[in-house]
Amino acid sequence: MALLEVEHLSFRVPARTLLEDIDLTVEAGEIHALVGTNGTGKSTLAYLIMGCAGYRPEHGEIRFAGQAIDSLAIHQRARLGITLAWQEPARFEGLTVGDYLRLGTDPATAEDCLQRVGLVPADYLRRMLDKTLSGGERKRIELASVLALQPRLVILDEPTAGIDLLSMHEVMALIRTFKERGAGVLLITHREEITRMADRASQLCGGRIFASGDPETVAAIYQGRACRCCNGEECRNVRTR
Amino acid sequence: MSELDSWLQVLDSRGVDRRILADGAIAHLMANGNRLLSQRQLPGLELDTKEAEDGIVALIRLRRSVRLEHPLHLCFGVLPASGRQRIEMRLILEDESAAEVVAHCFFPNAERVEHRMDAVVELGAGARLTYNEAHFHGPHGGVTVIPKAKVRLGRGALYRSDFSLTSGRVGRLDIDYEVEAGEDAVAELTARVFGHGDDDIRIRERLVLAGRAARGLIKTRVAIEDDARADIIGITEGHAAHARGHVDCMEIVKDRAVASAQPLVKVTHPQAKVTHEAAIGSVDHQQLETLMAHGLSPSEAVDLIVGGLLGKPGTAPAGVVTFRRPPHSTPTKEQPA
Numbered sequence: 001m002a003l004l005e006v007e008h009l010s011f012r013v014p015a016r017t018l019l020e021d022i023d024l025t026v027e028a029g030e031i032h033a034l035v036g037t038n039g040t041g042k043s044t045l046a047y048l049i050m051g052c053a054g055y056r057p058e059h060g061e062i063r064f065a066g067q068a069i070d071s072l073a074i075h076q077r078a079r080l081g082i083t084l085a086w087q088e089p090a091r092f093e094g095l096t097v098g099d100y101l102r103l104g105t106d107p108a109t110a111e112d113c114l115q116r117v118g119l120v121p122a123d124y125l126r127r128m129l130d131k132t133l134s135g136g137e138r139k140r141i142e143l144a145s146v147l148a149l150q151p152r153l154v155i156l157d158e159p160t161a162g163i164d165l166l167s168m169h170e171v172m173a174l175i176r177t178f179k180e181r182g183a184g185v186l187l188i189t190h191r192e193e194i195t196r197m198a199d200r201a202s203q204l205c206g207g208r209i210f211a212s213g214d215p216e217t218v219a220a221i222y223q224g225r226a227c228r229c230c231n232g233e234e235c236r237n238v239r240t241r
Numbered sequence: 242m243s244e245l246d247s248w249l250q251v252l253d254s255r256g257v258d259r260r261i262l263a264d265g266a267i268a269h270l271m272a273n274g275n276r277l278l279s280q281r282q283l284p285g286l287e288l289d290t291k292e293a294e295d296g297i298v299a300l301i302r303l304r305r306s307v308r309l310e311h312p313l314h315l316c317f318g319v320l321p322a323s324g325r326q327r328i329e330m331r332l333i334l335e336d337e338s339a340a341e342v343v344a345h346c347f348f349p350n351a352e353r354v355e356h357r358m359d360a361v362v363e364l365g366a367g368a369r370l371t372y373n374e375a376h377f378h379g380p381h382g383g384v385t386v387i388p389k390a391k392v393r394l395g396r397g398a399l400y401r402s403d404f405s406l407t408s409g410r411v412g413r414l415d416i417d418y419e420v421e422a423g424e425d426a427v428a429e430l431t432a433r434v435f436g437h438g439d440d441d442i443r444i445r446e447r448l449v450l451a452g453r454a455a456r457g458l459i460k461t462r463v464a465i466e467d468d469a470r471a472d473i474i475g476i477t478e479g480h481a482a483h484a485r486g487h488v489d490c491m492e493i494v495k496d497r498a499v500a501s502a503q504p505l506v507k508v509t510h511p512q513a514k515v516t517h518e519a520a521i522g523s524v525d526h527q528q529l530e531t532l533m534a535h536g537l538s539p540s541e542a543v544d545l546i547v548g549g550l551l552g553k554p555g556t557a558p559a560g561v562v563t564f565r566r567p568p569h570s571t572p573t574k575e576q577p578a
Contacts, residue, residue, distance in 0.1 A: 052530055074533035075542075084534045090527040093462075093491075094549030103535045149535060 001066050003028045003184040004049065004153055009060035011041075011048060018044050019207045022060070026153065026184040031175060033187045033198035033215060035222050041207045042188045043087060046155045049186070050084040051077050064153065081152030087161060087188075089142040091130045097141055098125035105148040113144040116177065118170045135162040143174055153184045160194055172197055192219040244273050247320055251347050255377050255408075261314045268309070271316040272297050274324045286313065286340075296327030296357070305335040305365070313340055318347030319354045322383070327357045336365035336395070344374040351384035351412065360390040364398035364426075372402040378409030382438050385413040392419065394426035396452065404432045407551045411440035411469070418445070424452030424481075431460045433551045436469035436498070447476040450484035450513065461490040464547045465498035476505040479513030488517035493524055493547060 002025035009022040019041045026032045036042050047055040049062055051074045062069055069077055092100070101110035111121040117140035127133065129141065139162045146154050160171050175197065178185045187198055195201050201218035203211040203225075211221045248271060249259045261267050262279060268286050271279040275296045282288040285307030289300040303309065319326050334340060348354050364370055378384055386406075394400050400422075406414060411434060420428045428448055436442050442465070448457040459475040477486035488504040504517035524546050532542035 050530075050534060053526065073539070074530055075536055075538050078534050078536040086527065086531065090525065090531045092528060092546065092549050094552045095545065103532070103537065145535070 002026060003030075003065060004186065005061075005063040006045075006049070007061050007063070009045075009048065009062065010058045011044060011055070012058050017207055019048070022209055024202060024209065024212075026186050028152070028184050029179055029182050030200065031179050031185040031187055031198040033189060033195040033201040033218075034204055035189055035192070035195045035201055035218065036204035037190055037225070040204045042190075042204055043157055045204070046084055046157050046186070046188055049155060050074055050082065078149075082155070083146050083149050083151040083153075084155040085142045085146045085157060085159060087157040088135075089138050091133070091138065093128070093130050095129045096125065097127050097129050100129050100141070101125075101145050101148050103145070103149075105150070109148050109150075110144075113148040114141070116147060116170075116174055117141070117144045118167055119144070136164060136167075139163060140167075140171075143171065147174060147177065150181065151178075151183055153186070154178050155186045155188070157188045158190070159187070160189070160191065192223050195219040195222065244276070244320075245271075245278050248273060248278065248316065248347075251318075251320065251349060252316070252345070254349075255345070255347070257345055262316075264311075267311045267314065269314040269316065270299065270301075272326070272328065274319050274326050283309070285338075293329075296329060299328065299330045300333075301330065302333045303335060303338040303340050303368075306337045307335075308339040309341065312343045315342060315344040316347070317344065317356070317358075318349075318377075319356065320347065320350060322350045322381075323353040325355045327355075328359070330358065330360045332360065332362045332370075334364045334368040334370050334398075337367040338365070339369040341371040342373070344372070346374065346376045346386075348384045348386075348412075349377065349379045349409075350381075351379055352381050354384040354412075356384065356386045356388075358388040358390070360388070362390060362392040362400070364392075364394045364400055366395040367397045368395065369399040370401070372400070374402070374404045376404075376406040376408070378406065378411065380410055382410035382412045382440060384410075385415075386411075387415045387417075389417045390419070392421070392428070394420065394422045394428060394455075396423050397425045398423070399427045401429045402431065405434075405551070407433060407435040410438055411436045411442055413441045414443065416444045416446070419447045419449070420457070421449045421451050422455035422457055424454060426452060426455050428455075428457040429460070430458070431462075433462045434464075434471070435547070435551055436463070436465040436471060438467050438469060440465070440469040442469065442471040442473075444472075445474040445476075448478070448486060450477070450479045450486050450515075451481060452484075453481045454483040454485075455481060456484070457486045459486075459488045459490075461492075461502075462550050463491070463500065464493040464495075464551060465500060466495040467498060468496070469498045471498075471500045473500075473502045474505065475503070475517070476507070477515045477517070478507040478509070479515045480509045482510055482512040484510065484513040484515075486513075486515040488515075488519075490517075490519040491550065492521040493550065494521060495523065 004026040006024040011019040114121045198215045201215040252259045268283045285304040287302045422428045446459050463471045475488040490502040492500040494500045502519040506515040
């Protein structure tokens with residue numbers, strides 16, 4: 001039994017189908033990359049797994065450690081051990097970085113997690129988690145905060161977006177830390193090189209899983225994709241799963 | 242028990258260190274209703290006070306170049322269920338002087354209480370004043386608070402005010418502040434209010450950037466629930482070259498509460514610039530879901546967001562306020578000893 005099981009999942013908004021018949025699993029201690037261009041439904045799948053408001057499957061089921069979680073609210077899923085690092089993390093007025101990192105964990109863990117994303121705790125713990133932080137700083141703090149939660153399953157939505165190239169290895173090392181701690185990682189990305197660090201990969205195209213398996217193979221297929229904006233039309237007849 | 246002892250108990254109950262009244266190095270002024278209870282002045286700081294026919298008249302003057310080492314504490318309020326307090330205060334900081342004023346305003350049992358403050362504040366060239374005013378109200382909402390202030394800032398002066406009323410029922414609040422900033426002067430006005438029940442909140446702040454390169458910010462943070470109402474007016478005027486001003490108003494609304502914000506900007510000099518932003522609505526959705534993804538329940542997440550919004554950055558812990566108040570039917574009334 002996989003840690004996360006998504007079976008025959010479909011999701012519609014009034015005008016169109018955003019996800020269609022998605023099958024996907026993430027094992028404990030596994031990094032599963034979900035790759036695709038903009039608008040393919042990667043973040044939508046993340047919100048469905050996390051249970052965000054307005055995101056309920058039309059068909060299919062999501063199970064976590066064998067338990068169906070479709071009816072659970074976000075915090076109930078979080079308390080089972082699922083968490084999500086948003087692509088563009090929220091900012092909070094009047095909340096310090098330290099306060100945020102200590103939600104549900106101890107202070108020492110918070111400091112260690114900050115160091116793991118390349119931030120000096122003494123410089124950041126008392127800073128406000130507001131717009132005075134740069135996009136890259138806020139992103140790193142989000143990654144530190146989900147690490148501090150010690151999740152069983154973490155969904156990372158474009159974790160390298162907004163991170164400078166020199167710091168990329170720190171973020172990749174952090175992603176591996178989740179795996180080393182036995183957590184499953186659903187790694188959402190649009191970059192081939194990030195896909196290659198995974199244990200398994202799936203390519204999402206036009207709201208459907210287009211290819212799934214070895215990351216090198218999936219990354220190569222993704223690199224040679226026919227469609228630029230991934231509307232599913234060009235790929236529809238060459239599905240390889 | 243004497244009035245003073247009652248006050249000391251109230252200070253204790255709100256975590257205010259009573260030693261501020263006994264310490265010979267710390268200036269203070271304490272008044273219960275229209276009665277003066279205690280005061281201490283220091284070299285360079287003059288407190289000239291009297292009980293007049295209709296309230297207290299106070300002249301506070303900080304002499305040129307004097308910099309207070311410790312804050313001046315103002316303890317005002319009405320402890321009984323009914324009463325009236327009117328304070329006419331003139332606060333003068335002469336050139337190059339500096340002070341921090343901490344005003345503690347207590348109305349813990351108010352059912353029919355009125356508090357009026359008419360203040361004139363004058364800062365000389367290069368003077369610096371931080372004025373923090375924290376109100377502690379009871380659960381009944383029977384208090385009317387009407388603070389009015391006219392503030393004039395000399396060249397290069399710095400004025401920061403922070404008004405907070407996040408504890409207990411607001412009652413009726415009607416703030417009217419006007420600040421005129423001279424050349425190179427800086428003014429920052431912050432107000433944080435949390436309204437419940439049928440609280441009625443009105444805040445009008447006008448900042449006039451009259452001098453060259455004067456700068457200013459009006460920042461208002463309000464959360465209201467139940468049937469509370471809040472009307473916020475923030476006016477900033479730029480009348481000189483390189484004057485820079487900003488109005489920033491954020492209101493969180495819940496239940497049947499109604500909020501309005503009117504940022505008004507006016508510029509009469511082509512090299513002045515004034516901007517504004519206002520946001521009214523429920524708690525930000527992504528903030529809420531982010532905290533829930535960290536395991537907080539929806540109510541815990543809302544409390545943390547509102548607490549951060551109304552808390553004092555850098556000093557107060559987040560989550561200091563709770564959006565849901567105790568039921569009106571079972572108030573916990575504090576009794577003066």
